[in-house]
Amino acid sequence: MNILIYTHDFAPSIGGVQTITTILAQGLADANSPANGRPAQANDVTVVTRTPAGTMDDEHLAYRVVRFPSTAHLYQLIRRADILHISGPAILPMAMGLLLRKPVVVEHHGYQAICPSGVYLHQPVGGLCPGYFESGDYRKCFHCQAAELSNSRSLRNLLLMFPRRWLAKRVTANIGPSNYTGRRIALPRTHTIYHGIEDPLAPAPVHQVSRKPLCFAYLGRLVPEKGVDLLLHAAGKLKQSGHAFRLKVIGDGPERKALEHIAEELHFGDWIEFLGYRQAGDLRDLLADVSVSVIPSRWEEAAGLAAIEPMMRGGLVIAADIGGLGEMVGNVGLKFPPDDTDALADCMRRVIENPDLINSVGEVARQRATKVFRKENMTEQHLHLYGRLVHETGAARE
Numbered sequence: 001m002n003i004l005i006y007t008h009d010f011a012p013s014i015g016g017v018q019t020i021t022t023i024l025a026q027g028l029a030d031a032n033s034p035a036n037g038r039p040a041q042a043n044d045v046t047v048v049t050r051t052p053a054g055t056m057d058d059e060h061l062a063y064r065v066v067r068f069p070s071t072a073h074l075y076q077l078i079r080r081a082d083i084l085h086i087s088g089p090a091i092l093p094m095a096m097g098l099l100l101r102k103p104v105v106v107e108h109h110g111y112q113a114i115c116p117s118g119v120y121l122h123q124p125v126g127g128l129c130p131g132y133f134e135s136g137d138y139r140k141c142f143h144c145q146a147a148e149l150s151n152s153r154s155l156r157n158l159l160l161m162f163p164r165r166w167l168a169k170r171v172t173a174n175i176g177p178s179n180y181t182g183r184r185i186a187l188p189r190t191h192t193i194y195h196g197i198e199d200p201l202a203p204a205p206v207h208q209v210s211r212k213p214l215c216f217a218y219l220g221r222l223v224p225e226k227g228v229d230l231l232l233h234a235a236g237k238l239k240q241s242g243h244a245f246r247l248k249v250i251g252d253g254p255e256r257k258a259l260e261h262i263a264e265e266l267h268f269g270d271w272i273e274f275l276g277y278r279q280a281g282d283l284r285d286l287l288a289d290v291s292v293s294v295i296p297s298r299w300e301e302a303a304g305l306a307a308i309e310p311m312m313r314g315g316l317v318i319a320a321d322i323g324g325l326g327e328m329v330g331n332v333g334l335k336f337p338p339d340d341t342d343a344l345a346d347c348m349r350r351v352i353e354n355p356d357l358i359n360s361v362g363e364v365a366r367q368r369a370t371k372v373f374r375k376e377n378m379t380e381q382h383l384h385l386y387g388r389l390v391h392e393t394g395a396a397r398e
Helices: 016-030 071-080 091-099 138-146 151-168 179-185 228-240 256-265 280-286 305-312 323-329 341-353 357-372 375-397
Strands: 002-007 032-035 038-042 044-049 064-067 083-087 104-107 173-176 190-192 215-219 246-250 272-276 292-295 316-320 334-336
Touching (some): 016 044, 016 305, 091 104, 138 151, 173 179, 228 256, 228 341, 246 280, 292 305, 305 357, 316 341, 334 341
Parallel strands (some): 002 044, 002 083, 083 104, 215 292, 316 334
16 A cells, blocks of 8 residues: 655654654554455555654655655655545645545644644633634634734634635544544544554563652643643642652753743752753653653643653553543543642642552553553554545545
8 A cells, every 4th residue: 555644743853743653654664454355565655744854864764754845746646645644634735635536534633623723722821722713703713823923824824724624524534543632623534543652661561669759750842731830830839748759841842941930939959850852762761760750731632642651651640631631541540630730739749648559550551551552553543444445435436
């Protein structure tokens, strides 16, 4: 099967979309597709992206990478493909795929199909959006965008929503990485396929050891919707009540200086470390003494890769019960209402006072992760969907 994956963001850029797209492309390249009763055939996988290669060597990948193709080149790539997979509802490839009558699959890693910003938060207050675009209150959408962008860019982003939504309703299939995301985007022909990742502990899982003082960690981008300020204020409440702990903040972003300022005001001193962005190879050592991962998101995470990864390592996760994030954690972690600093502090206090939770909850978290979030599951489900759509499209043309 000739599979074309279009993704605006890709390696070496860092993020959840980039990580999952890389794992999927590799999985598809390694797998075979059954061909209507005939012997299984190898997949020919091409990734098209607008991300520069930087120091990355694409030649040694198991799939082809095309960066910054011209419009004509992109058209030819789509024309030759058996199926087009698009990470996010990008207007141009969706339109080309439909024009060429190709099976088009759009995977929704965010809410770009129902929100001009894609994060479904209403600015400048930063609260959850009640659905202004879906209800037709476009003035509110414009002012939300204008809180952070120029009026011209706000208007442009709003106007682009109409063709994007129209096209997303007409593609062959939509994929949500959680049931929650599928319900929220409310598009026809939507399927749920959970993210899948490598098992970092195979073949021998490592038993978690609680160290003193217990170490919490946040790993991800430092942006307002991730709610890292909530974590700092919750930690401040614990410190004020006499609980000892350490906190690692791993990642970078525009909020870093503001977060460091909050830490200074709360007098954390050496209780907290801002470690910045780190390569994957450095994370194993940085996380070696971490007992609990905290994910305090304000926005409705589509899936919550930041929760899946520590669960796969057998770690205890404390997460906001919001969007797909709560769905990923299920009943194998500690959850708190979003934007509730007191509830988050209570979850953290519970672990400090009962450290046996680290192993007991972490063990069942790993059991869930290795069953539900395996990369092989994700690859097989995508291939099954692709094969059915290619067959149905071919039959419809005959």
